[in-house]
Amino acid sequence: MRERHKDSLSRVSASGHLPRPPGEEVDPRASRRGFLGGLGGIALGALGEGADSPLGDCCDPPGPPAALEAIRAEARRYRALLLRHQAAVDEFTLGTFPKETNGDEARYPERIGNYSKGLPHNDLGEVDPEAYDALLCALASGRWEDFEAIPLGGRLRLTNPLGGLTYDLIGPDAAAVPLDPPPALASAEAAAQMAELYWMALCRDIPFTDYPTDPTIAAAIDDLRRYSGYRGPRPITPQTIFRIDSPGTLEGPMVSQFLLQPWTFDGIGITSRLQVPLPVTTGDGIDFLTSYEEWLAAQRGFPVGTTISPPRMDPVPRHIHDLRALGQHAGADVHFSSYLRAALILLSYGDQALSERNPYRSSRTQTGFASFGASHLLTLMGCLTRASHHGFYGKWYVDRYLRPDAFGGRVHNRRRGAADYPIHEELLGSPVLDRIHAYNRLVNRRRGLNGGAGSYLLPVMIPIGSPTDPSYPAGHGYTAGSRASLLKAWFNEDFVLPSPVKPNRDGTALEPYVPGVDGPPLTVAGEINKLAHNTSMGRDAYGVHYRADDLAGFHLGEELAIRTLREERPTYAESVFEGFVFTRFDGTVVEL
Template sequence: MALATLTAGTTTLVNTACEPPDEEPANSETRRALARRIRSYQLRQQAALNEYNQGIFPKRTNGDEERYPNRIGNYSKGLPHNALGEVEPAAYNALLRAIDTGRFEDFEAIPLGGLVRLFNPMGGLTYDLVGPDAAALSYEPPPALASPEAAAQMAELYWMALCRDIPFTDYPTDPTIAAAIEDLSRYSGYRGPKPITPQNIFRIDYPGVLDGPMVSQFLLQPWQYDGIPIEPRMQVPLPVTTGDGIDFMSSYDEWLAAQRGFPPGTFPGTPQMDPVLRYIHNLRGLGQYAGVDVIFSPYIRAALILLSYGPPFRPPLSERNPYVSASTKQEGFASFGAGHLFTLIGSLTRASHAGFYGKWFVNRYLRPDAFSGRVHNRRRGAADYPIHPELLNSPVLDRIYVHNEQINERRGLNGGRGSYLLPVMMPIGSPPDPAYPGGHGWGAGTRVSLLKAWFREDFVIPNPVKPNRDGTALEPYVPGVDGPPLTVGGELNKLAHNVSAGRDAYGVHYRADNRAGNRLGEDYFIRFLREERATYAESVFQGFVFTRFDGTRVEL
């Protein structure tokens, strides 16, 4: 048995499990098994010691929980709330008590206001035997409620809601897009690409993301699953502005019911679906995809597409892969082959432990629908919330009022009057867990980093495509005419952006959530793969290399 004695900041390993036997084993198979037993123990022991020696990374918050006794800057969805949508103090204190103790029964003692249950707060307390601990990663705190950045990212979500049904092909000429560019350009806290243009609005400045179509080739190109051809058209809700579609949370009564977790007698609405299957061609389609995907499925799809590229049996693998050479007499599968790749895609789900630790045990950041309720009550004079004037004075709020008026008339809500609430695509308003960091963000950060390490980032995507105006067909994307050539690295970065920002288009996350989630995912992947590398038997393997979202190269 191995004992680790941790005293005075030092680590002393007392090893009693790896002592040699009194007699030499009788045969080579037994000797080999003994050697592996000892080496396996040493690898696990050293990995744990390496993680321990990383030290403690204290987490900083934005200070809103201490700043506002009524908790208006923090997540409280599903708990009892007053008529302003402010959480009942005793209920929030019960949440803090459970956060402090980490006991299952204390989480069970938190009073709920309705039928919606809290989403896995104890997931952040899970311990892992592979990769970094849930509490071991650091990141910047989210923007404070009253900050210019919070105002800017909330304004961006309002504009995304107004632009959901505009085809991406129309962005250069659409007047609503032009109005969004003019308004967002004046925000001092705007963190998107600048100057804002029809090509880069609602995007992020990772390498390759600003090139070509808004949507990644890995969400547009067909692929095969178990030999079954699949074309990525999907069913999306009907448009609001040009059809009979609806959004949710446009009425204050519905919004308040959502904050309370839908008490008995109140019910979330149901989206009205377009019967025509379409490729992702606007924000509504992008939001719908990010609203219904399984958190690892986009990367399985991307991997299958990437494995189909190139000459037979020779996809564009990283040159660091020990089996990449055609002259190699071995083929990878359980190590450095498809089996290994898909195992890693699944294994990286462990990053959710770190993400949920940040959500519940550090930040407790309010969701966009809750933020919009603060804006609504401030604009109608019901509360004096510290919303930054750049948002309060924005023309987007008057446009949102009219947009919600149209929805409420269609749905028979709020006497047909409008509101300053954020109209969202999710029927319950937002998931019942805090916003920061974003789950789809860290899911993208881990797996896109893996795929960039596994495949050649500079490989040019063959036969690129773009959706037509209404999303009913694909057209060729012509490099040099429609834009620059599209590479694997750039389109994987774009996939990370699409899946992350798709949650913004859905109405449930902010830009800052995406950046923090992407960064968390990258950091987790680096520590995970550095630890795993020691387990590989291929002596020629020199470690993977990939490019981070900020453009820096990392060698593992």
Template sequence: MGHAQATPEEMNPQELTSRRGFLGGMGSAALAALAAGAPPVDDSSLDLLEDPTRPETRRAQIRRIRSYQLRQQAALNEFKRGIFPKRTNGDEERYPHRIGNYSKGLPHNELGEVDPNAYDAMLRALATGRFEDFEALPLGGRLKLTNPLGGLTYDLVGPDAAAVRLGTPPALASPEAAAQVAELYWMALCRDIPFTDYASDPTIAAAIEDLKRYSGYLGPKPITPQTIFRMDSPGVLEGPMVSQFLLRPWTYDGIPIEPRLQVPLPVTTGEGIDFLTSYDEWLAAQRGFPEGTAITPPRMDPVLRYIHDLRSLGQNAGVDLHYTPYLRAALILLSLGDAALSDRNPYKASRTQSGFASFGPSHLLQLLGCLTRLSHHGFYGKWYIHRYLRPDAFGGRVHNRRRGAADYPIHPELLESPVLERIQAYNELVNKRRGLNDGQGSFLLPVMMPIGSPTDPSHPGGHGYTAGSRSALLKAWFKEDFVIPNPVKPNRDGTGLEPYVPGVDGPPLTVAGELNKLAHNTAMGRDAYGIHYRNDDLDGFRLGEDVLIRFLQEERPTYPESVFQGFAFTRLDGTLVEL
């Protein structure tokens, strides 16, 4: 399914039409020059009408030409890179009833399998890229699809959405898929266990023993109370589960903010609830909640709490706006003063100047905001490449297989796992509390989001590519080995913070380690919420970092600071990048 360069046969019709129109409008000479790697328009053809005898006019003329050259060269560089191969896992072709692909919001039968005509209509709309064709789609309920056209947006800064690499999610029947769904089941069962109790809690111990069995497990090894539900990135396995940037107070426009949040009540120790634990509610969610079906709100704890367990970690990732945790981290890091800045910042050692519009706070926040465009790259992968099913849909496949309603090819490592019996008992507790399913359990995945999952495909994870790009930018901007002063950790119930003592509680906590941990907290927080998989996060990280690298490479020639030696940062996989 992959290709190194997109041929006309491989482009979707909208892309083919728009690109033919663009290239056709250039003229043969310009097109030949572009293909040869030369500028399609010579500087001498610019119409310079200003008076060249005035120094300020001459300077403006020079900048006008140079600005044009920079933009043209950036576009040419991206054009010459071509299109990175993208390969699907083959499930869409493998299963005519589309059991391995996203279809939420369309009409579904009683097994939660999409109506084939509706799915084909969605594929046709994706192929044409026409707004009107999406408007004609048959929906199964009240929920709308989330921005399928967003992936076709063109960017005038950085790489095009179709021109970056994207990993392939595991196939439905694979051991990797079994392992990551088992991890989500265990995360659901462990949502209400305080992080402080992981070393002694029997459910955590059972999760560790079960996850060790999976041949496709992608998490850190060995699996211990300190490593379970974490990622193997520098600093993430050290110290508290939660990043300092989610625990420390911060100031926004002079307003002090305590980072406590309202969290749903716990299920196992309180009166809380989860969602999609009954088959009727699960099926309604797949159909987009038809008229007459209810979307139930969560039951919220009136006490504000710091992040101290998976439920609060999931809630934080469920209510943030992708960008906001990294804005918070940037403001905290800026408050630490020049000592926390990267030594590559040209103004850090300057005797006479300080940065602002370049290499200062304004520049950093502008770059953070620009990275919002990564949603174009992510949504291209979601809608136009993989159309990967969400975890709640996968849970329905497991449920129907275990009940004998369908013979889905779920890997036996999952079907034989003790986690499923525990999930059935957990869902029975929730269903009795909610008066659903005649008080009976199920093998469905309990999720924290009332509608089950967002109405866009799962891969790559939005919080993953947000985390990859913005954590990398902040590592490039600040000194990675700078030690965070006065670190803290949440107490057992999240009502307060306690000092984290380096050397006693663990090693010193550094900027890079805590930014990596922030990436983990925001991305895997969505897993704890029940709406993404570990692989969504990992591939999202790589996508975000790759786009940032190309974005900064394009930015580099625009800086007037001749002493600047380029950015450098360590990727989440531990690889050093120097630009």
């Protein structure tokens, strides 16, 4: 049997065609008794007609169980081969999507618009040219040995530059998904999204409940309205600031119900409170990379002798009630864990929350498990982990986009006159920079850094600054796009969530959210979209990504989910299943 299997595969490889089933001349519509001496006809019937069973109806069994299983197994062997072959051919036929860069790598010989953290840098935070060329050489060759030869500037190691070259046997290849270029360093969009990050840093400790009346939020709204390249929802109001514009995301609380509601994991009841760093503006908290010396050490990967300070944590666990708590959640999660939580909460509502297309939702005699049950859903969620391959291909092999903390260094050196970087005037003339300078002075005095002087650097919540991989697209963005698409396809998007809640002002408790009084009813689709916003833009609040990273990640993740579910569709035995359907973040409906 092993030799026959090997021979079949070799014939596929050599000829480009599937092996012909034995006895193909047998009419697949002949009587069941006529099939007992010729398995090939049954196999062909299964192949050609997509039959639920190669044995026809069950009123006249063809023989003993062993014979029945042998017939079924042989038919399935050929149909499985056809399905896998057809999926590969379909993907191959789609081709690749040419990916243009923003041109910064060629435009600036100093690589000031590209990621270089962890490599040697000069005193301006500009990468050593030979080290960057060694990185490019390794990326061009894809050889482990060449990556090991890249000179590093400190203790931090590069994050998985070979991950994007992994091949996937399900869904699209990492190089075969579309990815638009990120905003160029000198563009109005880059200025707008950097200004948004500065304002997010200044607003981290403002409770969401205070947004309608807080003067710093009002100042942020007035400033962001000026930017021609701002890509957030308009009009900018206390309800829309720091959000994305997708169905449901602008309604109700900033935080998704799936990050507020209690949930159960393996029978263990879990509340949604987490430990959060102390606030800076109203407490004894600190941020990081606010002094130039610490910022430069981070760009160099923290050389031996430099210190990495820990955050100061609030001993009281809190619900997500401000941007600092939202950022901490996005910094402490495991990318997909929030969507696992959402799936478990939705499954706890029973069949009423399932998509109307789930074949077992209204079945009289059957329920789902191996297919269309919890096990199936969670398996598919794990299957979409391969989104990291696609994301890391874009990060390392296409754009190599600089992280926000590096951009902050460019702004700082431009404002202090140390370098003439091409920063857009809309940012250089913004009042947010003077506010950031004063904020960083407060933090530096508290930490005894930089002589207590201020800076124009971006204050971040993570002690090492950004992770050691390029910024675009965002990992939490493509995780959000893929998992959110799956959840919206699996559950009833219009289902109204029962007993919604909202955090109180300091996050120590939850209060009822009353539809019709506090806002509209909260639906599955809206709260899943909001969850995607929370987990991705939470990383922006953390200080390590931009809005463009999130939006590109959303699109990439959606594309991966669509093409994966499209391959899944013909593998199911449930003939009443009409295919998946869900609404994308931009409001368009996808039917598979």
